[in-house]
Amino acid sequence: xxxxxxxxxxxxxxxxxxxxxxxxxxxxxxxxxxxxxxxxxxxxxxxxxxxxxxxxxxxxxxxxxxxxxxxxxxxxxxxxxxxxxxxxxxxxxxxxxxxxxxxxxxxxxxxxxxxxxxxxxxxxxxxxxxxxxxxxxxxxxxxxxxxxxxxxxxxxxxxxxxxxxxxxxxxxxxxxxxxxxxxxxxxxxxxxxxxxxxxxxxxxxxx
Numbered sequence: 001x002x003x004x005x006x007x008x009x010x011x012x013x014x015x016x017x018x019x020x021x022x023x024x025x026x027x028x029x030x031x032x033x034x035x036x037x038x039x040x041x042x043x044x045x046x047x048x049x050x051x052x053x054x055x056x057x058x059x060x061x062x063x064x065x066x067x068x069x070x071x072x073x074x075x076x077x078x079x080x081x082x083x084x085x086x087x088x089x090x091x092x093x094x095x096x097x098x099x100x101x102x103x104x105x106x107x108x109x110x111x112x113x114x115x116x117x118x119x120x121x122x123x124x125x126x127x128x129x130x131x132x133x134x135x136x137x138x139x140x141x142x143x144x145x146x147x148x149x150x151x152x153x154x155x156x157x158x159x160x161x162x163x164x165x166x167x168x169x170x171x172x173x174x175x176x177x178x179x180x181x182x183x184x185x186x187x188x189x190x191x192x193x194x195x196x197x198x199x200x201x202x203x204x205x206x207x
Contacts (some may be wrong), residue, residue, distance in 0.1 A: 129161070
C-alpha cells in the first residue's frame with residue numbers, strides 16, 4: 001500500500017511540475033531559480049493536493065513582463081482546465097483587469113463592492129467616444145459651438161475624446177464630414193478597473 005501511495009505522489013508531482021512548466025529545471029537547486037520560477041514553484045506546492053480554492057497574495061509582484069505573462073497564463077490555465085477558483089490579493093489593478101472576471105473592493109478594511117469586473121466598469125461614469133481626425137482644433141471648435149451637448153477634449157496628436165451619448169455619434173460625424181474633416185477611426189474608450197476602483201472608493205489608497 002505504501003508503494004502505491006508513493007507512486008501516486010510521484011505521478012502527481014510530475015503532473016504539477018509540468019503544469020507550472022518547471023519540468024526542465026525541477027532538479028536544479030532552488031537558489032538558482034529566478035523570482036518567476038520560485039513563484040511558479042510556490043504555486044506547484046499549493047496545488048499539489050488539488051484544492052478547490054487557491055489564494056494568492058501579489059503573485060506577480062517583482063516579476064518582469066515575461067514573468068508576469070507566464071504567471072497570468074498559468075493562473076488562467078488552472079481556472080479553466082482544472083476548474084479551480086483563484087482568489088488574488090493585489091494592488092496591481094491593471095494586471096488583474098487582464099484576466100480576472102470578478103472583483104472585491106476593500107476600503108478602510110470593509111468590503112464596499114463585490115461584482116463582475118465588466119459590470120463594475122459599466123456602472124461607473126459614462127464611456128468616452130474616441131475620434132481619430134486630421135484637424136483636432138477645428139473639430140473641437142465645431143463641436144463646442146454646435147447644438148450637440150458634449151465635452152470635447154484634445155487628448156493627444158490627432159485624437160479627440162468626446163463625452164456624448166452613442167445616439168449623437170451620427171450627428172457628430174455629419175458635422176465633421178460637412179466641414180471636410182477627415183475621420184480615420186471612431187471607437188469607444190473602455191474604462192479600466194483602476195479608474196472604476198477610484199470612482200468607487202473616492203480615490204483612497206488601495207488596500
